[in-house]
Amino acid sequence: MNIHTEAPEGSKMKDSQLLLKLLSYAKPYWRMILLCISLAFLIVVADLVRPYILKVAIDGHINGLGHPMLSAPAGQQAAAELEKYGRVTEWNGREYVRLAPEEAAADRATAAAAGAQPAQIVSAGGRPWLIDGWLPAEAGEDEPAVTVRGEGSSAVLSAGGREFPARQLDEAAVGAFRAQDYRGFLELGAVFLAAVLGSALLGYLQSNLLQYTGQTIIFNIRQQLFHHLSRMSMSYFDRNPVGRLVVRVTQDTESLNQLYSQVVVNLVKDIIVLIGIIIVMLQLSVKLALLSFAVLPFLAALTFWYRSVIRQAQRHSRVILSRLNSFLAENLSGIRITQLFIREERQWEQFDRLNTDYYRAGMRGTVINSIFQPAIGFLGNLAIALLLWYGGASVIEGGITFGIVYAFTHYVRQFFQPLLSLAEKYNQIQTAMVGAERIFETLGEKPAIVDAAQPCKLPAEIRGEIRFENVWFAYSGEDWVLKDVSFTIHPGQTIAFVGATGAGKSSIIQLVGRFYDIQKGSIKLDGVDIRQIPLDDLRRYISIVQQDVFLFTGDIASNIRLNNTEITDEEIRQASRMVHMDDFVRSLPDGYGTLLGERGINLSLGQRQLLSFARAIAFRPQILILDEATSNIDTETELIVQDALHNISEGRTTMIVAHRLSTIQHADQIIVMHKGRVRETGNHYQLLAQRGYYYRLYELQYKEQKPVPKAR
């Protein structure tokens, strides 16, 4: 038993080609996707603003008391001028405005020009002092560098070689200067909360929109896929096991959904995050930014390594999964045979082997991921360590504020966050790409049998003449199954085919319905090559009853009607009466509404064949084909069915394949096939008279059935 039905191993389509195709499916929804990307952009802004808020809280407020200030007597022009800098603190008849560190230098000159005076709160000797002037930058706020002489409001503070008049501030005064910080904390807290809420709300909107878009795209692809598969020719299904196709329509499309709804937009979001963080970092401090980026080359190398190994591992794992799926599909549907031949142990061993292979393949991926993820985490923390080392020192030396270093640690963490989930995303992309490749391959496969460019329409009522002219046919290559076969079935005739197993009888029947196309010669219906007749029309003229009857899940009536709403309940009953199935169906608890279990296990083989007869009759075909159709019916029922057949084949061209010669004795013409060629032709008596192959067959069967004298 061939259980290995492998997925294509190598990538046939380039990733860029695949992406283009994938995008073409997303094209009708570009507005949605654009909206999602815009939402992603807003979410990123909301995410990136948070560390910045913390930085402002630390630098502007927690450490804000000592910032340089400008001061002017209250009520004067200069004081009004000051208000443009922001919050004003009134104390002791003067107005004070705090300058942000980056504003201080530029404003030293303008301040003096505007008539405002510099002022600053400095801590010395464990107490706060207000000085008239700004401490030189190099003095920092390092207490030992600052000394105070004198007490109260007439003290002098010296720092960095300069002296400043100083006044000691009491608790109430410090409270007045601090008031704006408390207000600031409240405001920043509110903004922080708004950013968090906004990000959550937008995230919710975005994820719903994405799911909706992804699901809709996949819905379309699934529909297209099923539609496409249902038009494929039999040769396609000969090559592709059902298990594989089921996986294609369900699993592979689901992995594409992941791609659309999770990966694409999130990837865009991650890229915006990375670019945003780089810009914010460079804005805050070029030195610290470059330091944080020092780990990037290692990161690139690591990602490159990961990409190459995981791709291989995943492909391998998919191939094995595909085998496992096919094995399961095949073995579960064939479980009866397995149990009958007590092959459970053997099948179990095979399953165990595949299962073990799949487990190993899965573990390989897990091991690679378990190296990659912590390694990325390590690089992220290495960047933070570098920040601590350099940033910490710079804060002490006064080059960088503590708020910036603090914000950087957040940004570095945020920078590595998308990279951490890169493994997962890469996995999803790979899975989706493999899925996409298979889906597009399937969709790209043209049905081998299609309508002619300019089909020739036959009238609704045909005569039913079938003519094979020097037909050569092979399922593949040059393994000729039919060799130069010619015969004519006149309208309304019943023609039978006999011959040894493998002689090509069923193949002839498949060819009439154009389930396969012939390689040489022609098959004509009413004088028109069947390749010129629209496929749907051709098959509408024909009903085939086969030995192996497939029942769909549903009730008996729907199994006869097969979704053809033109067939009325009465016609169904009529058809059943003709094959003597009506009584049996009526005796069932729900009559024609009786549900058939999956594959109709609650009907016997004979009953199934009767049902398939009723199906064929209800469709009122003009050509009826029976392929070993009565092999499962008992002799008594067969006689009744023969009788029914006699009635329904009246005026219809009928083709019968049968091993039991008794079934076909009354045929107008019998064609004896041998190794793909027509060996003998004639009616029962003519063929017996020829004393050829048919005669021998007849003799054999005759002896078996009735051990009495010779044939006529």
Ligand SMILES: Nc1ncnc2c1ncn2[C@@H]1O[C@H](COP(=O)(O)OP(=O)(O)OP(=O)(O)O)[C@@H](O)[C@H]1O
């Ligand atoms: N789907 C298929 N793909 C490839 N080869 C096939 C296919 N179906 C049948 N064959 C081959 O074609 C040959 C003729 O098969 P066919 O079923 O027409 O014989 P048959 O005369 O109907 O036999 P039987 O009496 O056993 O039904 C066989 O050698 C078989 O192996």
